[in-house]
Amino acid sequence: MNRPSLTKFAWLSVGAAVVTILLKAGAYAVTGSVGLLSDALEGGVNLAAALVALATLKYVERPPDDSHAYGHDKAEYFSSGTEGTLILIAALSIGVTSVSRLLNPQPLEQPGLGLALAVVASLINLAVGQIQIRTGKKYDSITLEADGHHLMSDVWTSVGVVVGVSAAVLTGLIWLDAVIALAVGLKIGWEGIRIFWRSLRGLMDVPIAAGEQAAVADVLNRYQTRGIAWHALRTRQAGARRFISVHLLFPADWTIQQAHDLTEELEADIRRAVEHANVFTHLEPLGDPVAMNDTALDRPHAQDKRQKDAG
Template identity: 35%
Template sequence: MDEKTQVASLSVISNTFLTLAKVVIGLANGSVSILSEGIHSGIDLVASFIALFAVRESGKPADTRHAYGHGKIENVSGTIEAVLIFVAAIMIIFEAIQKVYNIIEGEGGHVGDLGLGMVIMGVSAIMNLIVSTRLMKVAKLTDSVALEADALHLRTDVYTSLGVFSGLLLIKLTGWAILDPIIALGVALMILKASFDLTKEAFSPLVDVSLPDEEREIIAEVLLVHADEFVEFHKLRTRKAGAERHVDLHLVVAKYTSVVDVHELCDMIEQEINEKLHGTHILIHAEPCSSRDTACPAEEGLASSCQGCEIRNPKQEP
């Protein structure tokens, strides 16, 4: 079992325990804020199973049906998780509004054993902080969208659990039961924010958004190191699928450069980009310099005979 699968399994185990504990205690003492946290953890449990499936499938090599690999499974997973979080938030808002109405009507205003509820909220915050920190660390190391989404879920749980803990403490001190659904509404708003952020993070690669500026700068730096060996490059395109990056570009070389020399140059560029951006698949289309190009070397040989050739901005993708 690789590290990604191990931490995804850890998330499943922790969410199973917390979901059961919160739902049981929430039902026992009638606290809608604890129940809302139980619903949130239940959604996180489903999301953890999805993340576990995604990291297993995305690690499979390319095959005849998926020639570009299975990386986008992680992005699909993250998008589904974002939708699940949104559904959980709507459910919590509905329950909280219903509880406020009942309290105003003089019904359902009692909250039971606050001490036990505070204990489970404290335990939840600590457990989720530990697991989410571990998930995020592995997500950054492996560039896993699925694990990052799961980590964001649990990090949100940390904040909401602390919020519910504080609210239960205030109810214990003041006796104001209406604070319980108000806190639940606050929890729901935080969950909605997490859903929006996660949707943006996971969905963008599904529509082939370009790599971020800092990564395109890295590609440009590698190309500029070899600037005296070619005339120019253009039509640079980049995209991402899960942890995999895909880059393609046109490389203009001196007209009489040998195929062997061009091949070795392309191999060197691809290798250096991959060393700086792991998991990058690069496709370089080499083309001869046109005699109509004033920067094109007039004599046979490598493009090193071309001094001061213009290198186009790598950020200007079509």
């Protein structure tokens, strides 16, 4: 895979998390706002997630080996799944704290300074979050992309907190701070569920993107003009890697060398059409009844069934 090391971006996230935690903790210390406390707790989640992302990216960069012949890329889904879980834990903590403060409201102190610190922290998260998202999409890293979206969620969360504290100060309704904090907890919880679901889909070997599947089919269809056919196309994704398998059917009068040479050419075209593709082909005789019907997704089960029916 021609992908540069992405660990420097994870280190950027770690540094940003440390700085924003200090800023948000300071904001809470001078105001006593539960909303700003919830924001500081979310900063702690950001730091934990950044450290998990850093460790994951270091692991993913290892080349395939005897123990992991298909690479280590799937570890990215464990990273984003862990991040989703941490977000849910933070959301629960924020919810409990918000309800407690809603039942026992307390006046806010020095809101101006606290809000200023929160705004600075949000601007840092905004800048780093955008960098993570762009880099994650560019290099197809769900770890960086999830981390970036998490930071952007934190930005919007901070906006909500600033609005809540401001509303409480302007109206004198100090319970508004707790209500906004509770809404923040719900928003964070939803983000955690979304990230966790995306990670689960990756672990379940869902197909590659529809556009990439279409690109593979276009390559295969072009080669049909040279006298071959294809079927049983299967795809899956693991991090940045794409795994593509397909059955190629050749005329009976072709030599093994002819079929091999054309297959090598076809696989190279697929790799050019789909970045980071690992292509696996199975050659079959065109016109053979068994080969023509060999399209089952679960081949071992289908073979056992054929043998049982024949017996």
